[in-house]
Amino acid sequence: MDFEAIRSADAQYVAQTYTRFPVALVRGQGARCWDAQGKEFVDLTSGIGVNALGFADLDWANAVYSQLTTLQHTSNLFYTQPATELAQVLCERAGLRRAFFANSGAEANEGAIKAARKYGHARRGSDCHRIVTLRQSFHGRTITTLTATGQPRFHTQFNPFTPGFAYAPPDDLAATLALLDADTCAVMVELVQGEGGVRPLDIAYAQGLAVACAQRDILLIVDEVQTGVGRTGALFAFQRYGITPDIVTCAKGLGAGLPIGAVLFGQKTQDVLAAGEHAATFGGNPACCAGALAVLARMDAAFLNQVEAKGGLIRQRLQGMPHVSGIDGMGLMLGVTLDGIAPADAVRAGIAQGVLTLTAGDRLRLLPPLIISPQDIDEAMTRLHTALKEVTPA
Ligand SMILES: Cc1ncc(COP(=O)(O)O)c(C=O)c1O
Known part of the structure; x- marks a missing residue:
């Protein structure tokens, strides 16, 4: 199914309880995922905090598979x-x-x-x-x-x-x-x-x-x-x-x-x-x-320390980005206050640039997979910076 086929079947058959963004994700690996047209995204959402180990983690998948077949x-x-x-x-x-x-x-x-x-x-x-x-x-x-x-x-x-x-x-x-x-x-x-x-x-x-x-x-x-x-x-x-x-x-x-x-x-x-x-x-x-x-x-002590360190890396990069006036949160659960623009507009601009983000109340929310690498953080922040530059206050 291409994107339009998925969207129209959803409109016809799925209870319309979600306001979805115009993206159909088809596969992922680590902190990256791809849509039905092959566009790549760095994921700062983890399926709203679920995919702690990112997409398609082999330790996890093998443990599940082995149990499923037992x-x-x-x-x-x-x-x-x-x-x-x-x-x-x-x-x-x-x-x-x-x-x-x-x-x-x-x-x-x-x-x-x-x-x-x-x-x-x-x-x-x-x-x-x-x-x-x-x-x-x-x-x-x-x-x-x-x-x-x-x-x-x-x-x-x-x-x-x-x-x-x-x-x-x-x-x-x-x-x-x-x-x-x-x-x-x-x-x-x-x-x-x-x-x-x-x-x-x-x-x-x-x-x-x-x-x-x-x-x-x-x-x-x-x-x-x-x-x-x-x-x-x-x-x-x-x-x-x-x-x-x-x-x-x-x-x-x-x-x-x-x-x-x-x-x-x-x-x-x-x-x-x-x-x-x-x-x-x-x-x-x-x-x-x-x-x-x-x-x-x-999730041993080293893994958890990395979560804190990666959160720090993201905070550093967010500081000084266009419209960013505050950063709140803990570890890899971050809320960004944006001046003059709606968080949903920032999410839409991020999608155009290949980075997935969330909103939470009046803020932009980042919940990256906990295994995200410093390289993926770097790429995500570069894309988010470009995206925020392109959002103009209403
Ligand atoms: C703090 C908190 N409690 C409860 C829930 C509900 O969880 P679920 O959607 O798995 O029922 C959520 C979901 O976002 C949550 O963030």
């Missing part, structure tokens, strides 16, 4: 080694106790919310179900995770939404603490707000919040769906913040291209969900878990 799936009525081993590696490296496997970030957050509510009910009765999240947050597209998302634009059209959420202003500890009453079972935060514009929380705020939650026996849930699995230069962002959450969720980079989500439970929460209280048919799929183990095997 035992591709069975139900959770039986044990499998890949899921058990993945749970052990995740728990040991996160310093947490148990894992539940889901299929996506939203689904992992649903699991975390269920566990938090059950914990609250057991501690302070059934009214203890309130969860405080942050303004500008993003936690997913199910009805409950949309409600958890602290952006009013997501709270329309699909009523009734799940009751029991309140929204605090990020980095305002006093205002956040004022919302923590006896009916609050948990606080849920992204340490770097991704969809909200790549905004890292202040360390003192995050640490203060962790202490206050512990004092009140309120659970701290950290949504690491976007920040987790190496993205910020640590395996999990909470490790950079020096806090220990009660529940951590992750997805995206863990799958490296296949759907998997995980809820990691700490000491207080490890036994909250009991047999029959939570499940997922595909959860813990052996092929997805085998791939995730290959991802984690690559």
Whole structure:
């Protein structure tokens, strides 16, 4: 199928829930990919933070293939080694106790919310179900995770939404603490707000919040769906913040291209969900878990230090580019403030020049594959510079 054939079949047969750019990607290798017309791009998107090891990584693909041709799936009525081993590696490296496997970030957050509510009910009765999240947050597209998302634009059209959420202003500890009453079972935060514009929380705020939650026996849930699995230069962002959450969720980079989500439970929460209280048919799929183990095997200290160093390289190159007035983020999760031009116009100009980028709120967002080479960074930055030069303020 050529590009026009793909586009017109999509228009006819696919639910039109995405505003797509006029590009059909057909193959990739590392941090480069090609469209249906053979045009090459340097990818600074990783499929929105998923392709941590880039396109077509052989360690990952071989691990998945070997598992697919051995035992591709069975139900959770039986044990499998890949899921058990993945749970052990995740728990040991996160310093947490148990894992539940889901299929996506939203689904992992649903699991975390269920566990938090059950914990609250057991501690302070059934009214203890309130969860405080942050303004500008993003936690997913199910009805409950949309409600958890602290952006009013997501709270329309699909009523009734799940009751029991309140929204605090990020980095305002006093205002956040004022919302923590006896009916609050948990606080849920992204340490770097991704969809909200790549905004890292202040360390003192995050640490203060962790202490206050512990004092009140309120659970701290950290949504690491976007920040987790190496993205910020640590395996999990909470490790950079020096806090220990009660529940951590992750997805995206863990799958490296296949759907998997995980809820990691700490000491207080490890036994909250009991047999029959939570499940997922595909959860813990052996092929997805085998791939995730290959991802984690690559993420040693040297790999994670490289993530930080490459983020620094990109920041250096961004400084002084046309329209760039600020750079925020952590590791290889970067948000760029652009003066006078719309981020989507910058993305379009990047596509014309052969570099793929993202938007997040009012910013341009860069989520390169974590394996991107300095040469590919150099090429991407040269192309982005040319692209930004060509965008004129509206
Ligand atoms: C922080 C965060 N939480 C949850 C989600 C939802 O993940 P998924 O699309 O896999 O359901 C996202 C997706 O962008 C996210 O960034």
